[in-house]
Amino acid sequence: MSKLRRSMLFVPGANAAMLSNSFIYSPDALMFDLEDSVAITEKDTARLLVFHALQMPLYKNVEKVVRVNPIDSPYGKLDVEAMVRAGVDVIRLPKTDSAEDILEMERHILQVERKCGRAEGSTRMMAAIESAQGVINAPEIAKSSRRLIGIALGAEDYVRDIRTERSPDGIELMFARCSILQAARAAGIAAFDTVYSNANNEEGFIHEAEHIKQLGFDGKSLINPRQIELLHNVFAPTRKEVGNARLIIEAAENASRQGLGVVSLNGKMIDAPIIERARWVLQRAEASGIRQ
């Protein structure tokens, strides 16, 4: 099974206390931020704080992503240099408009890997798409590098770019979400949804999480640790789904023993895609538990 990346918790890179204790939460990935949450005057110290935090043994067992500043800003290259040297798992590019943005970042990552003796290609990347141009170019972006683990929607900048604002049902994001999802799936990488920025609205968060799960997203960026459990629960299969999946696997195994390719269960045809989905549901249940 591919690595679970349901939840990615944002941690502001300039906040010493949050950097010191975020290991107590259990998201699938922690995303230390050097970009929008850090004031211009604090970019240098945030870079060093995250550089040292990444090397803390307490963060050893969680996937560590760092959102760096754009490579053409005065901070981007230094961010990448520090993070690659510190052993980051994944570099997240903000505001990715084209495949060339990825290739440029990749060239710089490779340079640093060679300089510091890190295995070439061991630094993975993900790209945040935050503009109309980025959405249009999503298929090329998603296929641009073997380092890419996934692409993500950054909705706040995107809605500003298309001249609207976010709404509770998210109709304004439908095109971008579907484009990013299709591009990711066609490239064989993951698709991540944007943050839900009202941490106090649990109902709204769950509504949005169910929506993006139904669309097919792998996970979502989070801004508050309270959202982790809510999201994992949305991604957990129900007791009924797990029960059905077990019956399907059983029926398929019986059919295979009898040399049959196709089998029927309660009048429904069970074939390869259905069996694969049933296996996936059981794997999900193992990782996420049963939905409460």
Next chain:
Amino acid sequence: MKIIQQSHAGTLESGDVLIRIQPIDSHQVEIELESVVEKQFGDAIRRLIHDTLHKLSIEGVRVIVEDKGALDCVIRARVQAALIRATGTQLLDLNWGAL
């Protein structure tokens, strides 16, 4: 390397530390520490700061530390940030391995 200008980095929020760097007229390192955990960790914090300065070959400096319970990695980052602010990014470019 000798420090020639003042600088500071950090905050007084819980879990953080405020580091102020001042040049002095000698090759010594002076540390003034005020910490909420001074009794338990005062010596360890002083050693950590000495070690951080030594690795970057910094001397002739007074380091004024107001600690609010910062972890080692935070103290090290704030001291290095203050030094870079006082000396320029060439300190960073030349010393990645010493950070």
